[in-house]
Amino acid sequence: xxxxxxxxxxxxxxxxxxxxxxxxxxxxxxxxxxxxxxxxxxxxxxxxxxxxxxxxxxxxxxxxxxxxxxxxxxxxxxxxxxxxxxxxxxxxxxxxxxxxxxxxxxxxxxxxxxxxxxxxxxxxxxxxxxxxxxxxxxxxxxxxxxxxxxxxxxxxxxxxxxxxxxxxxxxxxxxxxxxxxxxxxxxxxxxxxxxxxxxxxxxxxxxxxxxxxxxxxxxxxxxxxxxxxxxxxxxxxxxxxxxxxxxxxxxxxxxxxxxxxxxxxxxxxxxxxxxxxxxxxxxxxxxxxxxxxxxxxxxxxxxxxxxxxxxxxxxxxxxxxxxxxxxxxxxxxxxxxxxxxxxxxxxxxxxxxxxxxxxxxxxxxxxxxxxxxxxxxxxxxxxxxxxxxxxxxxxxxxxxxxxxxxxxxxxxxxxxxxxxxxx
RNA sequence: GUGGGCGUGGCCUAGCGGUUAAGGCGCCAGGUUGUGGCCCUGGAGAUCGAGGGUUCAAAUCCCUCCGUCCACCCCA
Numbered sequence: 001x002x003x004x005x006x007x008x009x010x011x012x013x014x015x016x017x018x019x020x021x022x023x024x025x026x027x028x029x030x031x032x033x034x035x036x037x038x039x040x041x042x043x044x045x046x047x048x049x050x051x052x053x054x055x056x057x058x059x060x061x062x063x064x065x066x067x068x069x070x071x072x073x074x075x076x077x078x079x080x081x082x083x084x085x086x087x088x089x090x091x092x093x094x095x096x097x098x099x100x101x102x103x104x105x106x107x108x109x110x111x112x113x114x115x116x117x118x119x120x121x122x123x124x125x126x127x128x129x130x131x132x133x134x135x136x137x138x139x140x141x142x143x144x145x146x147x148x149x150x151x152x153x154x155x156x157x158x159x160x161x162x163x164x165x166x167x168x169x170x171x172x173x174x175x176x177x178x179x180x181x182x183x184x185x186x187x188x189x190x191x192x193x194x195x196x197x198x199x200x201x202x203x204x205x206x207x208x209x210x211x212x213x214x215x216x217x218x219x220x221x222x223x224x225x226x227x228x229x230x231x232x233x234x235x236x237x238x239x240x241x242x243x244x245x246x247x248x249x250x251x252x253x254x255x256x257x258x259x260x261x262x263x264x265x266x267x268x269x270x271x272x273x274x275x276x277x278x279x280x281x282x283x284x285x286x287x288x289x290x291x292x293x294x295x296x297x298x299x300x301x302x303x304x305x306x307x308x309x310x311x312x313x314x315x316x317x318x319x320x321x322x323x324x325x326x327x328x329x330x331x332x333x334x335x336x337x338x339x340x341x342x343x344x345x346x347x348x349x350x351x352x353x354x355x356x357x358x359x360x361x362x363x364x365x366x367x368x369x370x371x372x373x374x375x376x377x378x379x380x381x382x383x384x385x386x387x388x389x390x391x392x393x394x395x396x397x398x399x400x401x402x403x404x405x406x407x408x409x410x411x412x413x414x415x416x417x418x419x420x421x422x423x
Numbered sequence: 424g425u426g427g428g429c430g431u432g433g434c435c436u437a438g439c440g441g442u443u444a445a446g447g448c449g450c451c452a453g454g455u456u457g458u459g460g461c462c463c464u465g466g467a468g469a470u471c472g473a474g475g476g477u478u479c480a481a482a483u484c485c486c487u488c489c490g491u492c493c494a495c496c497c498c499a
Contacts, residue, residue, distance in 0.1 A: 005488080061497050070430080112499080117424080119493060126499060133451055195496075206497090225493085259498090270499095282499065283458095309499030337457050370452085372459035401459065 009093030010116070010124025023312045024324035025156065026109050029129040032152040033107035036144070038131055042088035047080040049088050054295050057262045060203070064115040080113035083261065084130040085289065085305055086296075092134050093298035094120040107311075120315075121281070125308040130286075137302030139236050142153045142267045143243035149271065149306050150249060150283060156313065160274040161283065163250065166226065166257035167237040168205065170290060173230035178204050180223050188218055208256040224255040236266055259285060263292040267304070273316050278399060283316060284308025330382070332357045333375035335349045335366035337387030345386050348396075348414065352384075355415035375401065384414065 007013055014022060022377060028324045031041065042211075047254070049069050068080040081087050084371040086107055091097075097104045111127050131148060146163065153161055169177055175234075181204045189197055190216050199206040208219060229237060243250055251269075259268045270285035286306025293301035316325075332352050334345050342364050360378060362371035368385070375383045385397040390408060399406045 009490085037448050066497080114498075116497070117495090120489090122498070128475095128499060130499095156477095186487065260496090284499065312499055335458075367452085371454080373454060373460090376459050382456075386474070389457065397457085404459095408457085 007207050008124070009117035010122075010204055011341075012123060012125070020324045020327070021267070021317065022310070025258050025310055025313055026129070027354070028107060028147060028155050029107070029152060032148060032155055033131055034131075036105070036148045036151075037146075038105040038107040038133075041091065042110070043084075043091050043108070046078045046080050046092060047087055048075040051090050051296065052079050052082055054262075056295065063368075066116050066136035066283060068113045072320040081110070082114055083112055083307055083401040084108045084110050085132060085261075085263070085292070085307070088130075088305075089134070089289075089292050089296055089298075089303065089412055090133050092301075093293060096327045098299060098301060100135075103133040103135065103141060105131075105133050107131045113292055118373055121309075123311060128307040129284075129304060129310060130307040130385050132171050132303060132305035133212055134228060134293065134303040134305075135301055136304075137236075137288075137384055139243060139267075140237035141302075142240045142288060143175055143247060143303045144177065145286070145306060146244065146269060147247055147249060149308065151285075152281070152308075153271065153313075156317060158313065158316060158320070161267060162252060163244075163271055163273045164257050165251045165267070165269045166243075166254050167229060167233060167240075167266050168225050168258060168268050168287075170181050173201060173228060174225075174265075175230040177223070177225050179227060181205070183394070184223055185218065191285060192218070207257040208258055210418070219256065226255060233266055240267055241305075252343055259287055263289040263295065269306075271308070273319075281312075281404075282309075283312050291400075295304075329358055330378070331378060332359045332377060332382045332384055333362060333371070334384050335362045335368055335371040336387055337368055337385060337389075339364045339385050341388070341391070348384070350410070353416060 008341055016138065033040075038317045038356060040140055049067075050212070052067060057372070062082050067082055072078055079391075088108065092106075108130050111125055112128070115124060116122060123142060126357075129152070131145055133145055150163070152232060168174060182200065185196075185200060185204070185207060189200060192200075193210065196210050196215050199210075205225075206421075208216070210216075210219065218394070226237065254270075257268055257270060259270075264287040266288040268285070268287035270282045273281055273283060284306055285308075286304070288302065288304045290300075290302040292303055293299070303311050332349075334349055334352075336345050342361075345361045345364075350360040362374055366374075370381060381401060383399045383401060385399070387397070390396055391411070394411050394412060395408045396411050397406060397408050
């Protein structure tokens, strides 16, 4: 017995019946992004591992334990993409996009890979819709992209999402802030949870969103990054807030919002469902990454973007009972009464398709009754019966499954039969 | 990486120590030798997740492993 395989852990199949949701979300994403002037970009599923594993990326879970890295047969170190931003940034540099009109506005719909234990709303292969505006550090861009994201959610009917906003400073002010944070926690370490003691060394910012009970009292009084921004960062953040206010875009400042990817600077944000009880409920998030392009060998170039998880969007759409609008089709099912008419059926089906119908051919070795059953299961509107009895007169029978009516038509006129059937 | 729940035909579920593992959905066929959705009848389809153990006897009890789901970590 050959081994029976199943999809690898955390990797799911998307069956035909799942597609309406996916199409809906992806079509909406494309439409909204293009309406803001963003152009679609596709980058490879894998990159040189160094694109993701840069100096500074160590200490993040994403780089340390979630990356799918491998050597190919030629010995190159490659890695499956963990997000969309890295590849886009690499492509921006590689294709000299800095000589295009700035900012370069890009969007993508991609699958990304993270080695992690799957659970509700989390997979090892998941899909993201993302947007990147590269080459303009103006706070206006932050507001535009956040606005785009909310517009996208609302176009899907995802309402009441909460926007959590923070600023984590830049290379000029963050080191000092981190030291301040360390100083604050230094003499409290023995009262913190084990995770936080570990974070103290590796990534002190992460201590801010610890959920363990012993650490809660200290979090509230911890120094906040927004109170420790350098002047340019503070001005930037104030502008972003002012622009969001002008847009009527509600948000809450979340001093504990620290994003897990190393390249973020200044603005960081997340969209969360209104009832966000779960910890992995973030629907989408992003921020500014003014150092990334430079880290990848480009000239210093600011960037801003978000990524949002399609699986989580669909999860939330289903939770709130939203469904894609049903598509009405007019499929014609060709039932074959006699096996020697298969060749004829192929031709008739082709003619119907070029007349704009969907046409599906029945299994000629099955009874007509069975073929009608198949037409039903398919949701076909019409069944065209191809049988010798009609054919000797050059006719076919067409049954309307919805109207329960039936007509015989000349074979030469089938392309226009609905008009003849429902004048 | 850590913890917990669950693994019975394609799907959902009953059985929880003792004759050929039961039902529903779905699938196939017949009831109309050229006609659907309802109904009736019949049929196919199960190494009871895998391996080991206890027992006269195990889907049922024990152990190990695997898978899966949920939670933690973290993130979309």
